[in-house]
Structure formats: structure tokens, C-alpha cells
Amino acid sequence: MKNSFLLLLLFVSFYSCKKEEVATTQEVKIIQPELRFGYKIDDYKVIQDTIRKGESFGVILDRHHVYYPKINKIASSIKEVFDVRRVRAGKPYTILASKDSTEKAQVFIYKHDKINATIIDFKDSVIVAKPFQKKIKTVLKSVKGVINSSLSVSMDSLHLSPNLTYTIADIYAWTLDFYKLQKGDSFKFMYEEKFINDTVFAGYGDVKSAVFNHNGTNLYAFRFVADSISGIPEYYDENGNMLRSQFLKSPIKFQYRISSRYNLKRRIAHYGYRVKAHRGTDFAARNGTPIMATANGTVTESTRKRGNGNYVAVRHNAIYTTKYLHMSKRKVKVGDFVKQGDVIGYVGNTGSSSGNHVCYRFWKNGREVDPLSPKTKLPEAEPLKKSIKPAYLAFIAPLKYELENETLPVLDQEIIKNTD
Numbered sequence: 001m002k003n004s005f006l007l008l009l010l011f012v013s014f015y016s017c018k019k020e021e022v023a024t025t026q027e028v029k030i031i032q033p034e035l036r037f038g039y040k041i042d043d044y045k046v047i048q049d050t051i052r053k054g055e056s057f058g059v060i061l062d063r064h065h066v067y068y069p070k071i072n073k074i075a076s077s078i079k080e081v082f083d084v085r086r087v088r089a090g091k092p093y094t095i096l097a098s099k100d101s102t103e104k105a106q107v108f109i110y111k112h113d114k115i116n117a118t119i120i121d122f123k124d125s126v127i128v129a130k131p132f133q134k135k136i137k138t139v140l141k142s143v144k145g146v147i148n149s150s151l152s153v154s155m156d157s158l159h160l161s162p163n164l165t166y167t168i169a170d171i172y173a174w175t176l177d178f179y180k181l182q183k184g185d186s187f188k189f190m191y192e193e194k195f196i197n198d199t200v201f202a203g204y205g206d207v208k209s210a211v212f213n214h215n216g217t218n219l220y221a222f223r224f225v226a227d228s229i230s231g232i233p234e235y236y237d238e239n240g241n242m243l244r245s246q247f248l249k250s251p252i253k254f255q256y257r258i259s260s261r262y263n264l265k266r267r268i269a270h271y272g273y274r275v276k277a278h279r280g281t282d283f284a285a286r287n288g289t290p291i292m293a294t295a296n297g298t299v300t301e302s303t304r305k306r307g308n309g310n311y312v313a314v315r316h317n318a319i320y321t322t323k324y325l326h327m328s329k330r331k332v333k334v335g336d337f338v339k340q341g342d343v344i345g346y347v348g349n350t351g352s353s354s355g356n357h358v359c360y361r362f363w364k365n366g367r368e369v370d371p372l373s374p375k376t377k378l379p380e381a382e383p384l385k386k387s388i389k390p391a392y393l394a395f396i397a398p399l400k401y402e403l404e405n406e407t408l409p410v411l412d413q414e415i416i417k418n419t420d
């Protein structure tokens with residue numbers, strides 16, 4: 001009851017702030033002339049459309065009164081920057097055409113995504129193609145919530161897209177068992193949202209920091225680049241231990257339910273209630289849900305057998321091997337190298353199985369063990385180098401403070417990071 005009230009409260013504050021944001025942007029006055037993609041838009045007839053199936057660059061230009069051999073000339077003179085054969089159905093484009101009666105196309109703007117475009121200008125004898133990037137404002141936001149049933153339900157009720165939920169699930173894939181989330185667990189994340197021209201939402205940036213309070217313990221995640229040469233960011237906890245480690249906690253991405261744990265004394269109807277050891281962990285999930293390799297390795301088996309059904313085995317190194325049973329479909333073959341998180345097959349119900357699930361089996365030094373048991377000591381996450389740790393701790397101190405303390409309502413603490 002208390003939790004749902006808190007969620008409701010968050011929801012209300014989130015929403016009321018969003019309205020305010022809209023109100024402020026409406027005050028922005030546009031000073032003439034209006035420029036779009038760097039062109040004075042009033043000088044042209046503007047045509048906005050989407051590339052249809054089977055349509056080529058030539059077909060589109062022809063429709064707008066540019067003909068061969070001019071089309072060939074455009075294509076060949078810009079091929080270093082833009083290959084016109086690569087225009088894809090479904091992509092939006094803008095044509096700037098002359099305002100006179102010929103309505104002849106002069107500029108073709110191909111939009112790769114919401115932010116990036118290529119401008120092809122052929123209005124003069126010199127044909128130019130150049131990349132264009134819309135101005136992006138990155139806004140740092142924070143959100144917090146309480147788990148009532150699952151992370152995705154809580155994120156949904158906060159009007160956050162599944163993309164952000166996936167990012168969070170990825171960050172915690174090594175440290176948090178999502179099936180173990182309890183009612184009352186809570187979270188707070190600091191993340192970036194990107195806006196085009198200050199108003200149009202263009203997706204999420206990075207999650208900068210996060211804390212998940214699970215069963216009374218704070219699990220922190222801070223994004224940090226430790227290796228300035230590679231520049232690759234990683235997430236670390238408050239002590240500088242990398243969250244990413246050798247094995248994922250689960251071969252399924254957070255939308256699953258553990259239907260049966262590793263249990264040497266299990267009795268099930270299928271075997272007449274005799275003791276039949278269950279040396280795997282069953283993750284129940286919808287038929288067709290992707291199954292991921294829990295660590296890097298080489299596929300040593302990919303076949304179908306009576307009891308196992310469709311299954312894949314991955315040898316990670318001399319010590320560890322994992323197996324994934326009852327797949328509906330396998331996606332890898334023997335000898336393939338797979339990386340942690342790669343999809344190797346899909347959840348099914350093949351072999352001795354009474355429902356859609358993946359039976360996940362784990363070998364350590366030739367013995368089947370329970371990867372979820374604390375007794376099975378799995379390789380530890382890598383700690384930061386001693387020389388970097390002081391800088392890291394100084395870096396996270398204000399972030400940690402922000403995660404731990406009640407601050408102003410969600411959107412009032414926006415920080416504009418860059419405007420270009």
C-alpha cells in the first residue's frame with residue numbers, strides 16, 4: 001500500500017514537471033529566417049516523405065523532375081560520402097524543390113535516424129554531399145521507484161521505455177538476480193535523455209549511476225572510464241569492483257521465473273516421485289525467448305537428444321562448461337566462438353520437459369554444480385587498479401551522495417551537458 005502510494009507520488013511529480021518543461025520551451029521565439037538543415041526554408045517547396053519498398057534514389061529524383069543522366073552524375077560525384085544504392089525503404093527524407101512551376105528537386109536530405117542526415121545538394125553545377133547532425137541537448141535526469149512485482153512493471157508505471165529497463169538489466173546482469181527481486185526493493189538511477197532542438201525526445205544516453213536496494217542492501221553501479229586509452233566505460237560498485245564478471249546470473253534477460261532450482265533431492269511426478277537429482281536451474285520463459293551464453297566460450301555441442309531435446313554446450317575454459325537444454329531452436333554450431341550475452345538458441349519445450357523453459361547446467365572442474373549457490377565460488381569481478389582507485393572514489397563521491405539523498409523533484413535538477 002505504502003509502495004503503491006510512493007509510486008503514485010513519483011508518477012505525479014514526474015508528470016507535473018514534464019508539463020513545466022513544455023511550458024518553458026514554448027517561450028522560445030523563432031527569429032526569422034527559419035533555417036532547416038542550413039537552408040532558408042521559405043525559399044523552397046519542402047517535400048517530406050518516406051522511401052517506399054523498391055524505390056531507388058533515381059526513382060525519387062525522377063518524380064521530382066531531375067532526370068538521367070543528371071541522376072548518374074549526382075550519384076557518382078558523391079559516392080565517397082554517400083552511396084545512393086544504400087537508401088533503405090522506411091527511411092524518411094526531405095526534398096527541397098524550386099518554388100517555381102518546374103518544382104525541380106535541388107536538395108535531397110536522407111535521414112539516417114532522428115539525429116543524423118546526409119544532405120545532397122545539386123542545385124548548382126557543383127554537387128555536394130555532406131553529413132548533418134541535429135543539435136542535441138543532453139539532459140541528466142533521475143528516477144526512483146519501488147518494486148511491486150517486477151522491474152519492467154515499475155519502469156512502465158514511471159513512463160520509462162523498455163530500452164532503459166534493458167540498459168538497467170544489462171548493468172546488473174552480473175550482480176542481481178532479477179527473479180529474486182522482492183516487493184519493496186527500490187531503485188534510483190541517474191540517466192541521460194537526449195532532445196533534438198530542445199523538445200523532441202531522441203532517446204536515452206548513458207546511465208551514469210544507479211543504486212538498487214535489494215533486501216536491504218544497496219547495490220551501486222557507477223559508469224567510469226578507467227582505461228583512458230581504450231576509452232571503454234565500465235560499471236563499478238562503490239569499492240571499485242567491476243560489475244561485469246565472467247558469468248551472467250541468468251541465460252535469459254530478466255523476464256523469466258526460476259521454476260526449479262538445482263536440487264539433488266528433487267522428487268517429481270514425471271519420475272514417479274522417486275528422488276531424481278536436478279542438477280540444473282530451470283528458467284521458465286515464453287517460447288522463443290532468446291537464450292544467451294552466460295560467458296565467452298566455444299560451442300562444443302549443438303544437437304538434439306531424447307532427454308535434453310535441442311541443446312547447446314559451451315566450454316568457457318579448462319574449468320567451466322555450461323549447457324542449455326530444451327531449446328525450441330538452436331542458433332549456433334559446434335566450433336562457433338560465442339561471447340557473453342550472444343544468443344545461442346531460443347526457449348522451447350523439447351526433450352523431457354513439461355513446459356517452456358531452459359534447463360541451465362553448470363560444470364566446474366568436471367562436476368555439475370549450482371552456479372547460484374554462494375558455495376560455488378565463481379570468478380570474482382575485476383577490481384580497479386590501485387593507482388586509479390583514489391580518482392575513482394573522488395569521482396563517485398558526489399554521485400553516491402545524489403543517489404542516497406532526497407533531492408529536488410525529478411526534473412528540477414536538470415543539468416545541460418552540451419548543446420551541440
Ligand SMILES: [Zn+2]
Nearest residue numbers: 280281282359
Ligand atoms: Zn532442469
